[in-house]
Amino acid sequence: MDRVDGRxxxxxxxxxxxxxxxxxxxxxxxxGSTIAKGSIKSIDTKRAENxxxxxxxxHYQNSPKVPGYAQEAHPTEPKPAxxxxxxxxxxxxxxxxxxxxxVVADTLERAMYxxxxxxxxxxxxxxxxxxxxxxxKAVLPTAxxxxxxxxxxxxxxxxEDAYKNEPLKIESEYVIPxxxxxxxxxxSIIAHWEADNRLTVYDKTxxxxxxxxxxxxxxxxxxxxxxxxxxxxxxxxxxxxxxWPHETxxxxxxxxxxxxxxxxxxxxxxxxxVGYRPHAWQKxxxxxxxxxxxxxxxxxxxxxxxxxEEFTESTLQQTRMMYTSPNVTTRYRILPLDVSTPIWxxxxxxxxxxxxxxxALDEMAYVLGIDPLEFRLINHTDKDPEKNLPWSTKYxxxxxxxxxxxxxxxxxxxxxxxxxxxxxxxxxxxxxxxxGANRGRAKVKGTLHKDGTLVMQSATTDIGPGTGTAMVxxxxxxxxxxxxxxxxELGSSLYPPSPSQGGSATVATVGSAVHAVCQALxxxxxxxxxxxxxxxxxxxxxxxxxxKDGYVSLTASPSARLSFTDILKQQNLPELEVSEESSPDNxxxxxxxxxxxxxxxxxxxxxxxxxxARVTNMVSCADAGTIINAKTAGNQMIGGAVGGIGMALTExxxxxxxxxxxxxxxFAEYHxxxxxxxxxxxxxxxxKPDLINNPNGTKGIGEIAIIGVAPAIxxxxxxxxxxxxxxxxxxxxxxx
Amino acid sequence: MAVEKDLTQPLPNGEDGKRPDEARxxxxxxxxxxxxxxxxxxxxxxxxxxxxxxxxxxxxxKVNVTLEINGKKRxxxxxxxxxxxxxxREQMHLTGTKKGCDYGQCGACTVHxxxxxxxxxxxxxxxxxxxxxxxxxxxxDGDKLHPMQEAFIKHDGxxxxxxxxxxxxxAVACIREGHADSDDEIREYMSGNICxxxxxxxxxxxxxxxxxxxxxx
Numbered sequence: 001m002d003r004v005d006g007r008x009x010x011x012x013x014x015x016x017x018x019x020x021x022x023x024x025x026x027x028x029x030x031x032g033s034t035i036a037k038g039s040i041k042s043i044d045t046k047r048a049e050n051x052x053x054x055x056x057x058x059h060y061q062n063s064p065k066v067p068g069y070a071q072e073a074h075p076t077e078p079k080p081a082x083x084x085x086x087x088x089x090x091x092x093x094x095x096x097x098x099x100x101x102x103v104v105a106d107t108l109e110r111a112m113y114x115x116x117x118x119x120x121x122x123x124x125x126x127x128x129x130x131x132x133x134x135x136x137k138a139v140l141p142t143a144x145x146x147x148x149x150x151x152x153x154x155x156x157x158x159x160e161d162a163y164k165n166e167p168l169k170i171e172s173e174y175v176i177p178x179x180x181x182x183x184x185x186x187x188s189i190i191a192h193w194e195a196d197n198r199l200t201v202y203d204k205t206x207x208x209x210x211x212x213x214x215x216x217x218x219x220x221x222x223x224x225x226x227x228x229x230x231x232x233x234x235x236x237x238x239x240x241x242x243x244w245p246h247e248t249x250x251x252x253x254x255x256x257x258x259x260x261x262x263x264x265x266x267x268x269x270x271x272x273x274v275g276y277r278p279h280a281w282q283k284x285x286x287x288x289x290x291x292x293x294x295x296x297x298x299x300x301x302x303x304x305x306x307x308x309e310e311f312t313e314s315t316l317q318q319t320r321m322m323y324t325s326p327n328v329t330t331r332y333r334i335l336p337l338d339v340s341t342p343i344w345x346x347x348x349x350x351x352x353x354x355x356x357x358x359x360a361l362d363e364m365a366y367v368l369g370i371d372p373l374e375f376r377l378i379n380h381t382d383k384d385p386e387k388n389l390p391w392s393t394k395y396x397x398x399x400x401x402x403x404x405x406x407x408x409x410x411x412x413x414x415x416x417x418x419x420x421x422x423x424x425x426x427x428x429x430x431x432x433x434x435x436g437a438n439r440g441r442a443k444v445k446g447t448l449h450k451d452g453t454l455v456m457q458s459a460t461t462d463i464g465p466g467t468g469t470a471m472v473x474x475x476x477x478x479x480x481x482x483x484x485x486x487x488x489e490l491g492s493s494l495y496p497p498s499p500s501q502g503g504s505a506t507v508a509t510v511g512s513a514v515h516a517v518c519q520a521l522x523x524x525x526x527x528x529x530x531x532x533x534x535x536x537x538x539x540x541x542x543x544x545x546x547x548k549d550g551y552v553s554l555t556a557s558p559s560a561r562l563s564f565t566d567i568l569k570q571q572n573l574p575e576l577e578v579s580e581e582s583s584p585d586n587x588x589x590x591x592x593x594x595x596x597x598x599x600x601x602x603x604x605x606x607x608x609x610x611x612x613a614r615v616t617n618m619v620s621c622a623d624a625g626t627i628i629n630a631k632t633a634g635n636q637m638i639g640g641a642v643g644g645i646g647m648a649l650t651e652x653x654x655x656x657x658x659x660x661x662x663x664x665x666x667f668a669e670y671h672x673x674x675x676x677x678x679x680x681x682x683x684x685x686x687x688k689p690d691l692i693n694n695p696n697g698t699k700g701i702g703e704i705a706i707i708g709v710a711p712a713i714x715x716x717x718x719x720x721x722x723x724x725x726x727x728x729x730x731x732x733x734x735x736x
Numbered sequence: 737m738a739v740e741k742d743l744t745q746p747l748p749n750g751e752d753g754k755r756p757d758e759a760r761x762x763x764x765x766x767x768x769x770x771x772x773x774x775x776x777x778x779x780x781x782x783x784x785x786x787x788x789x790x791x792x793x794x795x796x797x798k799v800n801v802t803l804e805i806n807g808k809k810r811x812x813x814x815x816x817x818x819x820x821x822x823x824x825r826e827q828m829h830l831t832g833t834k835k836g837c838d839y840g841q842c843g844a845c846t847v848h849x850x851x852x853x854x855x856x857x858x859x860x861x862x863x864x865x866x867x868x869x870x871x872x873x874x875x876x877d878g879d880k881l882h883p884m885q886e887a888f889i890k891h892d893g894x895x896x897x898x899x900x901x902x903x904x905x906x907a908v909a910c911i912r913e914g915h916a917d918s919d920d921e922i923r924e925y926m927s928g929n930i931c932x933x934x935x936x937x938x939x940x941x942x943x944x945x946x947x948x949x950x951x952x953x
Contacts, residue, residue, distance in 0.1 A: 006889040009897030010881065010904060012832015012872035019831035027826075108826055109817055184836045184844055184932050185898040234834070234898025235932050267837040464895030464933045631892045635935055639895060642934025667841035667930065674927040678936035680919075 001483060001629055003469045005232075005462075014232045017202045018188035018264045025190070026055055027108040028253045028263040029115040030246055032097035032272065036127035036660025037307075037338045040091040040100060040120050047117040048103055053110035055257045057118060059101040063088035064255050066248060068218035081142035081310035084341070087245040088252065093122065094308050095340045096129075096661040097272035102249045104257050127338040129660040131279045131304055138302045138333035141312045152312050155320060157385065158327030162296035166287030169296075170363045174284065174356040175727040176710075178304070178653035179277040179646075181345050182672055183463075185234020186267065187274050191250040192260035200227040203247060206240035207500030208459040212493040214243045215251065231491040233463040237643075238344040239274045240463065241502045246273055268665040275343025276653065278304040280315065280352045284360040292370045292378040296327035299357060303349070305334045306341040313349030318434050318707075319357050320386040321593070323379040328386075338660055344502065346643055347706040350435055355647075358431040358711035359726065362718065369414065372430060372715065373404055384593035392437065392592040392692035393699075399599050399621040402684045403430075407601035407619045416722035424605040426616075427720025431602075433707030437594035437625070437690065437699035438505035439512065441583040443496035446475070446517035448525075448576040450568040452550050454481055456517060457489045460498035460510045464639075465702060466632035467506055473628050474511045474696055478518035480547030481564070488514075496579060504596065504700020507628060509582075512694045516580035522547055524576055528567050536560045584694070594693050597623040598704035600641065600712040606720045611732030613717055615645050618681040620709070625690040625699035633701055637683030640705020646673040647706070648713035652729045801865045805830070806874025814861045821845045821856035824871060832872035832901045836930070843929030846902040846909075847871050853909035855928075872901035875908070883951040884908050887942035895933035903929045907943045908953050916947040 008014040033040075045057040058064075069086045087099055101118050105111035128134050144153035163169045190202040199219065205211045208228045216223040233240060250263035265273060285298040299319040305311040316330035347354075365375035380397060383390050403409075412428040413419060419426040444458040454475060462468055471488040475481065489495060498510055522542050529537035529545075529552055536554060537545075546555045553561035568576060603617035620637045627633045650671035654664045664670040689697025710728060717735070718724050725734050798813045805828065814823055821838075824830040824847070833856055836844030840858040847856045848870040875882045884904050887893070894900040906929045910916050915925035922940050931939065946953060 002889050003892065005897070006892075006894075007881070007885075009894055009900050010872075010885040010888050011876060012830070012901045014897050015831065016834075016898060018835075019825070021829050107815075108822055109815055113817075182932055183896065183898070184834070184842060184930065185896070186835060186837075233896060235896040237932070264835065267839065267841075462896075464897075466895070632895075635892045635895060635933075635938060638937055639934030642936060643932075666839050667837055668839070672930055672932060673934070673936075674930055675923040675936050675940070676927045678923070678934065681937050 001469065001473060001631065003466050003632065004472050004488070005468055016185050016188070016232045016234045017190065017204045017230065018262055020190055020202045022190065022192060022260040024259050026104050026106055026257055026259045026261050027111040028102050028104045028250055028261045029111040030099045030249060030263070030269065031101040031103065031115050031118045032269065033093045033100050033120070034096070035093055035122045035124050036096040036129055038093050038125040039123045040093065041123050043101065043118065043120045045101065045118050048114040051110065051114040051117060053106040054103060054114045055106065056104045056253065057101055057114070058088060058252060058256055060088045060091055064252055066218050066252065067220040082308050084243065084309055085245050087249050095272065095306065095338055096659065097269065099245050099249055099273065102253050104253045104261060127660040129337050129339055129655050130657045131281070131335060131337065134335060134337060135281065135302065138335040141332070141334050142310055143312070151314065152332050155328070155330045158296070160329050161285070161298050162327035163285040163287035163298055166295055168290065168367065169285065169287035170360060170367055171285040172283070172360060172363060172726055174282040174359060176280050176352055176355060177728060178279045179345060179651045180271055180653060180670060181237040181239040181276065182270060182670070183235030183237055183239065186265050186270060187239070187244065187246060188264040189247050189250045190260055190262045191254040193254050193258070197221045198225045199251065200229070201251070202229045204233055204236065204240055205230050206233065206236050206461055206463055206502055208461060208491060208493050209497045210500050211243055218248065226493065228493040229491060230461050233461050236463040237346040238348065238502065241500055242275060242343045244274050267667070271653070271662050271665045271670070272340055275341060277345035277352070278311065278342040280304070282353070282356040284356050286360050286364050288364055288368060290368065292368055292375050294323050294325040294379045297323070297325050298329040299353070300331040301353065302333045302335050304339065304342065305336050307336045307338055309341040310334060311342045313344060315349035315353040318350055318353050321384050322432065322434060324381040324385060325379070346640070347433065347435065347703040350433065350703065351647065351707045351710065354431060354433050354708045355710045355714070355728065358708055359714055362429065362711070362715040363724065371414065373400060373409060376400070376432060387593050389591065389593040392594040393623070393625065393688065393690040394595070394597065395623040395686040395688055396432070396597040396599065398686045399597060399623050403599050403601045403619045403621040406682055406684060407603060407617060409601065412719065416719050421605060424607055425720040427604050427606070427716040427718065429602050429604070429712045429715025429717070429719055431600050431708035431710070431712035431715065433598040433600070433704045434595045435504055435700060435703040435707060437508065437596050437693050438503045439508040439584040439694055440499040440505055441581065442498040442510045442513040443579060443581040444510065444513035444517045445496050445577065445579045446521060448521055448564060448568070450565055450574055452485055452563065452565040454479065454486045455489065456487070456514060457495035458498045458510055458513065459493055459495040460490045460506055461501045462490060463501055465506070465636050466629060467501070467510070469632055470507050470628045471510060471514050474514045475518055478515055479521060481550050485550065504702040504704070507696070507698045508694045508700060511628070511696045511698060512582040513580055515695045516582045517578055520578040520580050521576065524578065525552055525564065525567055528571055529562060537562070588692060592692050594690070596699040596701065596704045598708055600644065600709045602712040602716040604713060604716040604720055606717060606735060611735035613649055613730060613732070613735060615713060616679050618679060619684065620681065620705065621684040622701060622704055623686045624701045624704065625688070625693065626697035627685045627687045628696070628698060633685065634683040636701050637705045638681045641681045641709050642673050642678050643706045644709020645677055645713065647728060648710040649729050650677065799862050801862055803864050803866065804868045806870060816860065816862050818861045819857055820847070820859040820861050820864055820869070823861040824856060830871050830873055834898055834901060836899065843906060844899050844902040846905040846929065848905060848909065851912070853906050872905060875904065882908070883946045883949065884942065884953060887945045891938045891942040891945065892935065893939040893942040894931070894935050899929060899931045903931060903939055907939070910943060911947050911953050916943055919944070
């Protein structure tokens with residue numbers, strides 16, 4: 001099925017957060033610091049204030065106070081491990097390009113011009129932005145310090161660092177640079193105080209309700225007085241999972257000038273103000289028997305965070321549960337630097353961890369002289385070795401088989417550099433990915449109208465995967481109504497609550513609530529027809545009825561049927577409304593370990609003279625439970641593969657450490673993959689339901705689409721060239 | 737066209753090394769202050785001056801631009817520093833044209849000017865005086881979608897949809913230019929349009945279908 005909002009997107013009618021027309025709207029532009037650490041000595045705003053059209057120039061000395069900023073957490077709450085940057089509260093500078101002022105003017109051009117006139121003088125402190133120079137300062141995350149059983153704490157299964165004493169072993173270090181989400185839509189917000197204590201924001205966010213709660217708390221106003229609209233979100237990949245300083249800056253500005261204020265970050269600010277995938281160092285040690293049984297893995301990681309807020313991710317999770325190894329050790333540390341705070345970026349820590357783990361698998365297989373696919377099959381596990389629980393479902397082997405066939409894995413030679421296409425060296429590589437098959441709690445309201453249409457609402461978002469489309473299809477299948485008669489509305493805090501769209505959990509979470517709505521509607525319709533004393537439906541139950549094409553019929557005698565419309569008319573009801581909340585069954589979730597799986601196969605060609613590496617074919621396969629929409633799910637897999645091509649070959653943030661400032665700050669310097677970088681990509685699904693996870697049988701796709709792609713490409717490059725590159729991105733200079 | 741000619745000339749420096757517009761603005765500011773001082777009682781000077789000066793400056797700073805947008809002729813008065821992109825989005829509320837970088841690096845702002853694909857973020861509004869501009873809103877024939885729009889829906893050539901208008905405008909031009917004869921050629925000539933969701937293979941398939949369908953684009 002085509003996307004339900006496709007027409008809006010191809011005609012330009014889809015409205016993203018900066019695209020709402022409000023009367024008397026003013027425009028805001030942020031001014032960023034030009035040092036990485038220190039304090040503002042003085043700030044000269046006179047020229048900006050006097051520039052034509054300027055309504056306000058706000059900074060720490062004159063900004064309206066955000067009441068919630070002053071409030072400390074309740075004494076009984078655990079002290080947070082740092083806190084998000086609070087904008088314009090003092091003169092302290094924590095990172096380069098930190099917002100120090102916001103300029104508001106009546107037109108965008110005037111605000112942009114005036115923002116350039118704001119000049120600050122600083123007391124400069126010595127900054128630390130160089131990861132390598134500061135590695136000794138890495139620390140255990142606070143959560144792990146407090147609780148040694150926390151997922152971020154050190155983990156030992158079997159004997160600690162057992163690989164060290166084994167004869168057949170490898171040990172390598174891996175580095176990934178800082179990577180930036182860079183959704184095409186710039187982070188934008190329109191803030192509108194509709195009354196003194198009533199705020200509406202049109203905001204680019206993945207968390208409608210989370211954002212509503214955050215702003216209600218910040219401004220000390222009732223939650224219902226904050227309205228958050230995020231009908232269309234132009235990509236996010238994780239950077240809409242946090243509330244950022246620019247959002248509050250716009251709200252402050254709107255308060256001050258008493259007009260709606262629009263603030264759209266510049267592309268440069270997208271590198272400094274809305275998170276990133278943190279720079280990470282990793283080390284993997286692995287040992288195996290001659291016949292290919294992994295005997296021990298040790299995986300250590302250090303990820304970058306900011307000086308004011310702890311950011312952590314599950315970098316080492318895949319190592320703990322993917323392979324049968326009896327001995328596994330993991331150690332995770334974070335390194336605070338004078339940079340802004342990272343945020344989960346697609347396939348968050350797992351994509352980082354999988355680069356090291358799946359590269360190491362390839363290295364070990366090479367040492368053993370075993371095909372890397374065979375090596376993974378030897379070490380496949382049918383239960384979770386970390387939690388000692390059965391999997392809810394795991395069809396990774398099937399996925400591997402499908403992918404190997406499609407890419408032509410049999411063409412691969414164990415010895416590198418054997419296959420050529422003219423001057424180009426051809427190589428094949430693979431990488432496995434996994435991510436928790438998460439599910440949360442969501443509520444959906446469904447209204448069946450007497451014209452036979454169903455309108456559902458929930459405060460989830462669609463950052464691109466096609467949330468609305470999937471929900472419409474789930475309802476169509478479960479209620480027996482043609483999809484064109486179903487509407488799913490999302491992206492508004494006025495709708496029933498849904499969690500943030502992150503962690504590949506939306507279809508499992510919201511889809512389960514849609515399923516529940518359909519069951520409830522069927523139940524209501526059934527009682528209505530069963531109450532008809534004079535028809536063949538008398539005494540009918542849901543079980544002996546068929547719901548199809550907007551009609552209810554007796555399964556035993558399908559000729560007796562009633563349309564949903566007629567049922568409502570008989571009852572004299574203009575509509576039938578139900579609201580259903582759906583949560584995972586926690587007792588069941590304690591009995592099973594639930595993951596989605598992916599396996600990616602890459603064919604690359606490397607030019608031996610220029611070092612240019614091209615991905616010439618990719619096959620990405622997933623065990624993601626039931627596939628609701630093959631078109632959108634396939635597209636998501638393709639997109640993850642393209643993201644992985646960027647991770648492997650082109651993307652990397654570079655800081656000029658003299659100033660602690662990024663030199664990669666636009667698309668000319670920071671290379672996201674373009675059309676020419678993306679080959680044909682096939683996405684294949686096992687498409688078997690996981691009904692333990694949720695009634696629709698789905699498992700998430702968004703993260704596993706990228707997890708394992710970068711190592712598949714790095715491994716293919718090794719197979720082509722014999723060169724093992726352990727530091728991303730694999731640019732030509734590393735191959736010549 | 738006078739405006740366009742002016743813009744192709746290098747800007748001469750005015751007195752004190754200031755650009756002429758800046759010099760003029762300062763002149764206006766000073767002269768209006770002097771006039772105000774001469775004619776108004778002290779207390780009223782500041783407020784009156786600021787508003788008056790601003791109005792005069794604004795009137796002088798705007799240029800007239802006549803253009804055809806999506807088939808409709810429009811006469812506009814714009815600040816010369818306004819980009820075509822911001823003119824479309826902020827003043828004409830044609831928000832189908834997207835801002836993704838403002839540096840001409842992402843292609844989200846692609847529109848057609850006299851039938852050619854152009855990056856509207858790198859085009860100052862006065863540069864399109866007398867020209868025909870087509871945005872994504874003007875591509876369909878009423879309710880009937882352009883074949884490229886249909887093909888993007890069919891092949892799911894997008895996810896979040898933000899780069900989509902630019903991709904479609906570029907894709908139409910790519911075929912018109914004769915640069916859609918092979919997958920590789922399409923990839924090369926579409927590489928100015930970034931899709932971070934990574935729907936590239938689907939976009940290529942959509943373009944191929946339109947190209948091979950032989951429909952008039």
